[in-house]
Amino acid sequence: MPQKxxxxxxxxxxxNTNTSxxxxxxxxSAILSSIERTTLIETIQITAAVGRTIAAEQVAxxxxxxxxxxxxxxxxxxxxxAVADQTFKIIGKSLAGHPFNGTIKAGEAxxxxxxxxxxxxxxxxxxxxxxxxxxxxxxxTASISAQQYIRNPGDDIQSxxxxxxxxxxxxxxxxxxxxxxxxxxxDVFATxxxxxxxxxDELLTSTEELTHGRIxxxxxxxxxxxxxxxxxxxxxxGICKDDRQSIDNVMQSASGFDFVLSxxxxxxxxxxxxxxxxxxxxxxxxxxxxxxxxxxxVTGKLADGSYYFGLPGNPVSxxxxxxxxxxxxIHAFSGVKYSAPPVIQARCLDSLKKESxxxxxxxxxxxxxxxxxxxxxTTGLQDSHxxxxxxxxxxxxxxxxxxxxxxxxxxxxxxxxxxxxxL
Ligand code: AMP
Ligand code: MG
Numbered sequence: 307m308p309q310k311x312x313x314x315x316x317x318x319x320x321x322n323t324n325t326s327x328x329x330x331x332x333x334x335s336a337i338l339s340s341i342e343r344t345t346l347i348e349t350i351q352i353t354a355a356v357g358r359t360i361a362a363e364q365v366a367x368x369x370x371x372x373x374x375x376x377x378x379x380x381x382x383x384x385x386x387x388a389v390a391d392q393t394f395k396i397i398g399k400s401l402a403g404h405p406f407n408g409t410i411k412a413g414e415a416x417x418x419x420x421x422x423x424x425x426x427x428x429x430x431x432x433x434x435x436x437x438x439x440x441x442x443x444x445x446x447t448a449s450i451s452a453q454q455y456i457r458n459p460g461d462d463i464q465s466x467x468x469x470x471x472x473x474x475x476x477x478x479x480x481x482x483x484x485x486x487x488x489x490x491x492x493d494v495f496a497t498x499x500x501x502x503x504x505x506x507d508e509l510l511t512s513t514e515e516l517t518h519g520r521i522x523x524x525x526x527x528x529x530x531x532x533x534x535x536x537x538x539x540x541x542x543x544g545i546c547k548d549d550r551q552s553i554d555n556v557m558q559s560a561s562g563f564d565f566v567l568s569x570x571x572x573x574x575x576x577x578x579x580x581x582x583x584x585x586x587x588x589x590x591x592x593x594x595x596x597x598x599x600x601x602x603x604v605t606g607k608l609a610d611g612s613y614y615f616g617l618p619g620n621p622v623s624x625x626x627x628x629x630x631x632x633x634x635x636i637h638a639f640s641g642v643k644y645s646a647p648p649v650i651q652a653r654c655l656d657s658l659k660k661e662s663x664x665x666x667x668x669x670x671x672x673x674x675x676x677x678x679x680x681x682x683x684t685t686g687l688q689d690s691h692x693x694x695x696x697x698x699x700x701x702x703x704x705x706x707x708x709x710x711x712x713x714x715x716x717x718x719x720x721x722x723x724x725x726x727x728x729l
Contacts, residue, residue: 327594341638346496357537358494364469369460374424377455381415382428388450431455498564503543505570525569532728548577557587561610570619580616599623599690620690647725652682660711669699
C-alpha cells in the first residue's frame with residue numbers, strides 16, 4: 307500500500323446515518339463537508355501541472371505585455387504626421403527581439419514587425435498592406451489615429467494582478483500565463499492516493515476466458531478513466547470476491563490510501579456486504595441517495611481515516627455516482643471548491659418516462675435544430691446496466707425528484723458531458 311497524505315480524523319456519524327434517502331444536493335453537501343483538505347504541498351514543473359490545484363496564489367510580477375509593441379507588421383510613425391500625401395522616410399527597423407534604438411521625428415518611419423518594440427516618438431502603426439515603398443519612402447493615403455495597432459504594457463496582465471487563486475485547478479491557459487511570467491515551478495496540493503477495486507464473483511479480467519454466467523469487469527476501467535480525466539491518478543486494486551472476509555481484508559489494508567473506491571455489492575442482495583463491512587471497519591456516513599441511477603451509495607470513512615465510497619455495481623450507476631460525488635470529494639481533498647456544471651434548457655424531442663421520487667440523470671443527445679434551437683433526444687433504454695446509453699449520449703437530461711417524466715416539446719434541463727469533470 308502506498309504512503310498516504312495525511313491520517314485524517316474520524317468522521318462523526320450524524321443524523322444522516324439513517325435509512326432515508328438524501329437528495330443529490332444533500333448527499334454532495336454531506337460528503338463535501340466531511341472532507342478535510344490535504345495539507346501536503348509539492349513543488350512541480352508548470353508543464354506537469356495541468357489539472358493540479360494551486361496551493362499558493364500566483365500574482366503577476368511583471369506586466370504583460372512588458373513593453374509597448376506592434377500588433378501588426380508595418381511602419382511605426384507619429385500619427386500627427388499622417389496627413390494626406392505626407393511622405394515618410396524609413397530610417398530603420400524594429401524587429402521582434404531587435405528593437406530600434408533611436409527616436410522617430412517628424413516625417414520619419416521605422417519598419418516594424420508584430421511584437422517588436424515601438425520606437426520612441428512613434429504612437430501608431432501603418433499596416434504594410436496600405437503602404438507602397440519606393441526608394442526608402444512611402445506616402446500615406448489614409449489618416450492614421452493615435453494608438454492604432456499599438457499594444458500597451460499591461461493591457462493583458464497588470465503587474466500585481468492575481469493570476470491564479472489558491473484552490474483553483476490549473477488550466478492550459480493558466481500554465482501559459484505562468485510561463486509568460488518566467489515561472490517554471492509551482493506549489494500545488496499533493497495528489498491524493500486513490501485505490502479502486504471491483505466486487506463481484508461474476509467479474510473477469512480481460513485476460514480470463516468468458517464462461518457462462520460471468521462478465522468482464524468494466525467499472526474499474528470507467529472509474530479509473532473518469533478520475534484520470536479529472537486529473538486524479540488512481541491505483542487499480544483488482545477484483546474482490548463477494549465474501550465478507552475478502553471485503554474486510556481490503557478495508558483493513560487500505561491505510562496507505564486517502565480514498566478507497568469500490569463498485570458493486572452495495573444494495574440489499576444476498577451477496578451485498580459493502581455497507582456492513584464499512585460499518586464494521588469504520589463509519590458509515592449514509593448509503594441511500596434519491597437518484598436514478600445510483601440509489602444505493604455507501605460512503606463514509608475507514609478506521610484508519612481513508613475516505614470510502616462504495617459505488618453501485620451497475621455500470622451507469624457507478625459512472626454517475628463517481629461524477630456526482632467521488633470526483634467532487636477528491637477535488638475537495640485537494641483544495642478545490644465545488645462548482646456545479648452549467649445547466650441549460652433544451653427542447654425535448656421525445657417523451658421521457660419517469661416515476662416521481664428520485665432525481666434522474668437520463669442520457670440524452672443534444673443537438674442544434676435547423677431553427678438554431680437547442681434540442682435533446684433520448685438515447686433509448688435508460689436502465690442502469692445500459693452502458694451504451696452513456697456512450698451514445700453527449701449530455702444528461704436532469705429530471706427533478708418529483709417530476710413524472712417530460713412530454714414531447716417540453717423544455718428540460720440538460721448538462722453537457724463536456725462541462726462535467728471526469729467525462
Ligand atoms: P451489484 O451492485 O453488485 O449488485 O451489481 C449490480 C449489477 O452490476 C450486476 O448486474 C453486476 O453484474 C454488475 N456489475 C457489478 N460490478 C460490475 C463491474 N465491475 N463491471 C461491470 N458490471 C458490474
Ligand atoms: Mg455484486
